[in-house]
Amino acid sequence: MATSQEISFKEPAARVAERQAAFGVNDELPEMQGEKMVLNMGPSHPATHGVLRIILELDGEIITKADPDIGYLHRGDEKIAENMTYTQFIPYTDRLDYLAPLANNVAYALAVEKLMGIDGQLTPRCQYIRVICCELARVSAHLLGLGAFAMDVGALTVFLHTFAQRETVYNLAEALTGARFTTSYTRIGGLSRDIPAGWIEAVRKFLDECAAAIDESDKLLTRNRIWVDRTKDVGIISKADAIDFGLSGPNLRGSGVDFDVRKAHPYLCYEDFDFEIPVGSVGDCYDRYLVRQEEMRQSLRIIRQAIDKLPGGPINIPDGKTVLPPKDKVLTGMEELIHQFMLVTQGVNAPKGEVYFGAENPKGELGFYINSRGGGTPYRLKIRAPSFVNLSILAKLLPGHMMSDTVAILGSLDFVMGECDR
Amino acid sequence: MSQTAQELGEKIAAQFPEAFEAPVEFRGEITLKLKDPAKIAEVCHFAKKELGFDYLVDLTSIDNYGEDPRWTVVYELYGMLTHGSYLRIKTDVSEEKSELPTISGVWATANWHEREAYDMMGIRFTGHPDLRRILMWEGYPYFPLRKDFPLAGKPSEMPDVAFTRRAPLEGGPFVTLAGGKDSMDREPRVRTPEE
Numbered sequence: 351m352a353t354s355q356e357i358s359f360k361e362p363a364a365r366v367a368e369r370q371a372a373f374g375v376n377d378e379l380p381e382m383q384g385e386k387m388v389l390n391m392g393p394s395h396p397a398t399h400g401v402l403r404i405i406l407e408l409d410g411e412i413i414t415k416a417d418p419d420i421g422y423l424h425r426g427d428e429k430i431a432e433n434m435t436y437t438q439f440i441p442y443t444d445r446l447d448y449l450a451p452l453a454n455n456v457a458y459a460l461a462v463e464k465l466m467g468i469d470g471q472l473t474p475r476c477q478y479i480r481v482i483c484c485e486l487a488r489v490s491a492h493l494l495g496l497g498a499f500a501m502d503v504g505a506l507t508v509f510l511h512t513f514a515q516r517e518t519v520y521n522l523a524e525a526l527t528g529a530r531f532t533t534s535y536t537r538i539g540g541l542s543r544d545i546p547a548g549w550i551e552a553v554r555k556f557l558d559e560c561a562a563a564i565d566e567s568d569k570l571l572t573r574n575r576i577w578v579d580r581t582k583d584v585g586i587i588s589k590a591d592a593i594d595f596g597l598s599g600p601n602l603r604g605s606g607v608d609f610d611v612r613k614a615h616p617y618l619c620y621e622d623f624d625f626e627i628p629v630g631s632v633g634d635c636y637d638r639y640l641v642r643q644e645e646m647r648q649s650l651r652i653i654r655q656a657i658d659k660l661p662g663g664p665i666n667i668p669d670g671k672t673v674l675p676p677k678d679k680v681l682t683g684m685e686e687l688i689h690q691f692m693l694v695t696q697g698v699n700a701p702k703g704e705v706y707f708g709a710e711n712p713k714g715e716l717g718f719y720i721n722s723r724g725g726g727t728p729y730r731l732k733i734r735a736p737s738f739v740n741l742s743i744l745a746k747l748l749p750g751h752m753m754s755d756t757v758a759i760l761g762s763l764d765f766v767m768g769e770c771d772r
Numbered sequence: 773m774s775q776t777a778q779e780l781g782e783k784i785a786a787q788f789p790e791a792f793e794a795p796v797e798f799r800g801e802i803t804l805k806l807k808d809p810a811k812i813a814e815v816c817h818f819a820k821k822e823l824g825f826d827y828l829v830d831l832t833s834i835d836n837y838g839e840d841p842r843w844t845v846v847y848e849l850y851g852m853l854t855h856g857s858y859l860r861i862k863t864d865v866s867e868e869k870s871e872l873p874t875i876s877g878v879w880a881t882a883n884w885h886e887r888e889a890y891d892m893m894g895i896r897f898t899g900h901p902d903l904r905r906i907l908m909w910e911g912y913p914y915f916p917l918r919k920d921f922p923l924a925g926k927p928s929e930m931p932d933v934a935f936t937r938r939a940p941l942e943g944g945p946f947v948t949l950a951g952g953k954d955s956m957d958r959e960p961r962v963r964t965p966e967e
Contacts, residue, residue, distance in 0.1 A: 421907035426923075428892075429916060433923050464799055593826050593852055596881030609852055703798040706848050706860065708829065719832050719846065732832040734848075742884040771907060 365750025369412050386414060389753075393422045397502045397757040400767030404744065408753060416748035418741055423771035431731040435697030436462045436538055439731070444532040446733065447769040449494050450487035450712045451533045452523060456480045457709035459536035460617060461718035465705045466698065468539055468672060469617075474661040476540050477619040482553070482656045483526075483535060484618075484709075485649040489560060490519040491712030492600075492642045492649075492764075499639065499761030500571060503580045508567045515563045518556045525549055538698050539673040540666030550657050557650050564646050571639070581635035585747055585759035588633060595743040598736050599714025600645060601763055604630035604638035611710035622659070623652045635762035642764070672698055697726020706734075713737050713766060733772055737765035777802040777857040780823050784859075787818055806863040809845070809872040813899075815861065816847065816875045824854030828875075831885035833893045837919030842867035843895050847875070871896040892917035 392403035401422035407415035427446070431439045443458040444451035459480075463469040472480075493516050497509035520530040525546055527533040535542055571577045587597070592605035602609060610627045612620040628644035630637030666673040670689035679686040702724045708717035714736025721730040740763055748756060778795070781802045785792045793805040806815060819825040830848040843865040850858050865872050874897040876883040886897040887906040894915035897903060905912060914921055 421905075421909065424907040426916060429921075429923060432919075467799060591880075594880045596828055596879065607852065614856055704803065704846075704860075705799050705801060706830065706858070715829070717830055717848075719830055719848065721832075721834055721846075730832070730834045732830065734830040738884065738888075739881055742881060746880075 363750075366409075366412060366414060369750055369752075370409070391756065393419075397760055399498060399760065399765065402741070402760070402765070402767055402770075404748070404756070406748070406753070406756070411753045413748050413751050413753060413756065416745050418744045420738070420741065420767070421771050423767045425772065427772040428731055428733060431728055433727070435726040436700065436728065437693075437697060439728075440536060441532060441534045444534055445768055446735065446772065447491070447711060447713055447716070447737070447766045448531070449766055450491040451531065452483040452527075452535055453487035453491075453709070453711045454716060455533060455536040456484050456618075457707070457711060457716045458718055459538060460709060461705065461707035461720055462538050462698070462700070464707045465703065465720050465722055466538070466672070466700050468667060468669070471667045471669075472539070472618075473664050473667060474619070475544075475663050476665045476667075478656050478660050479541060479545060479665065480536065481618050481620065481623070482653055482660075484711075485653045485656075486519055486522060486553075488649045488712045489646050489653075490516050492646045493519075493560075493563075495712070495761075495764035496567065496639065496642055499758075499764065500567075500577070502757045502761040503577065505571065505574070505577060508570050511563050511567050511570070515556075515560050518559065522549070522552060522556060525552065537666070537673060539669065540664075544665050550660070553653065553657055557654055561647070561650055564643065564650075568643060572643070578636065580755075580758050581639060581762065583632070583634050583636075584751065584755045585635045585762060586633050587743065587747060591743065591746065592633065595746070596739045597714070597743065598739065599711070600638055600641045601714065601740050603628065604641045604762075605633035606630055611708055611715055617707075617709060620652075623655050625649075625652050635758050638762040638764075699726065700724065700728075708734065711736060713764060713769065714740060716769075733769075735769040735772060737767070737770035738772075741765055741770055777859050780819075780825075780851075780855070780857055780859055783823060784815065784819060784861075787822075788815060791815070801858060801860060803860040803862060806861060809863040809865045812845075812847075812861075812863055813873040813875050813878065816849075816878045819849055819859070819861075820878050824851045825849040825859065826854060827852040828879035828881050828885075829858070831875075831882055831889065833889040833895050833917075835893055835917065835919045836864075840867070841865055843870065843893065845872060845889065845895065865895060870894060871898050873898050874900040876900055891915070894918070 387408045389406045389408055391406055392398040393401040403419040405417040405419060406413050427442055430442060440455060440458060443454040446454050460469060493512040497512035500508035523533055524530045526549060527535040587605045589606045592602050592607060606629055608627060608629045613627055625648045628641045630641050670686060674693055675686035675689050680690045700722045702722055704721045706717055706719045708715040716736055717734030719732040719734065720728050723729045747759060781795045781804050784804060788811065791807055791811060793807065796803045806812060827850040828847065829850050832846040834844040834846065836842055836844060841864040844862055845865060846860060846862040848858065848860055874886055876886060884906060886900055887904060889895050890897065890903055891905040891908050892915060904910065914926055
């Protein structure tokens, strides 16, 4: 079971008072203070990573109130899902957390497979390839998250190092799925295609290079005086708050809660692999940075084990009513033609019922709640977006910090608005 | 795992006799249905304080259009530091009433989830500290996730905002029609251009 560590934490009001005392602000001299200022940060601000808008109330440089305003990227994905078949929605999952489309594809496919009761039938090869995809996506998302975080607080070089590695992940995704960005790789009950020739060797090469690049960014940041000053003891989230606000992923673990869906409720074949869950001790921006840094190393470790043990065999479950039959058989066999026709026009035949499935994605727990009334279309599909939930703590977290700390806090929370606004 | 979801569900049902329908199990998940939505805050408070459900994973609303009661609100509970079991509680809310007590006092994360349910379907949560729209903009007149709201959107009276008029090709002969039973119905080629 999840264990945790105690963290010292002050309420926002106490933090505001402490900061004001430190800067010599005295409530007994109101004429010295001036009025509070309302500052509008975003929706188009380089540090808000997309279209987050925060309405800040400032007393000098100290934030006294913060009101996040989201929804600028709302596209109605849940409405769209109700109007198409399960398979047709896969491309839309690319556009949720668009920094890790492969992981979203896998999470969504697993949710639908759980609804259909076929998650136990997935072939070993399919499960291993999906794990490799998830972990590649995690490395790629964390590389960008760290690079952008460092860039926001003034360390531009790290971004260039991490982005070079991301380019390799994109090349790998392109070779695997045919698309660099909008991968749409999974299918209900399998994958769209098998691993191409030479891909495993390319991944091995990437693992070595990426480990070196992570070490490099580690050297650039971890003991960097400016970096430590900007992030240490900034944006402390207590363990109790992290759980109360439903944080997940590195933000939860940074606060000292040892919870990872991959360990607590293993899906796919995660119990086959040896890996550790890094946990923070203070819950500040620096801890969240360290957790992400270590998670990338653990992901590389998982990928290495997965490609070493990669089983052979088919990638799709052998059920024509779930997975599209091979094209050459469609053109020659009657049964396959019927299956193809039914799958394309009606979609998979899901039973009545409701399921929730949450997967450990780079940003946190990406969950899908599917309410089905039978047939190929969900009656209601709710996306539990980790970025949405993680951002809800901002109103409590920001007050009491300096204006310039906002940038570090936003960078350390590592959110994606495409997922938050859906 | 010290306690299974089933045992925990039985404990809740025992604490509130007659308040729940029989638990439903599907794909290993236990769903409890609360008959009276007014009790939801009390039930959630008990689940958190006494049964260790310290983590609210998700809160969802469902529009059962054409049925009575029209709304279903679904709560996904989890015991993170305690037992590691999931439990789903759901409750029906009638369209005339369209409101139920907030649980944002039990789990802070419910604050934004409830705002979203209000924004998308128009279900009000009484006692919520800040029940404003969250994804749509302030002043938007509709609740877009309701089943009677068309996928293409509706014209609105508000000047200078999106959806003030129909999209150029909307309803045209080459556009897939949303909302049909299957893709045969939605397929543009089965329709004549006049439609």
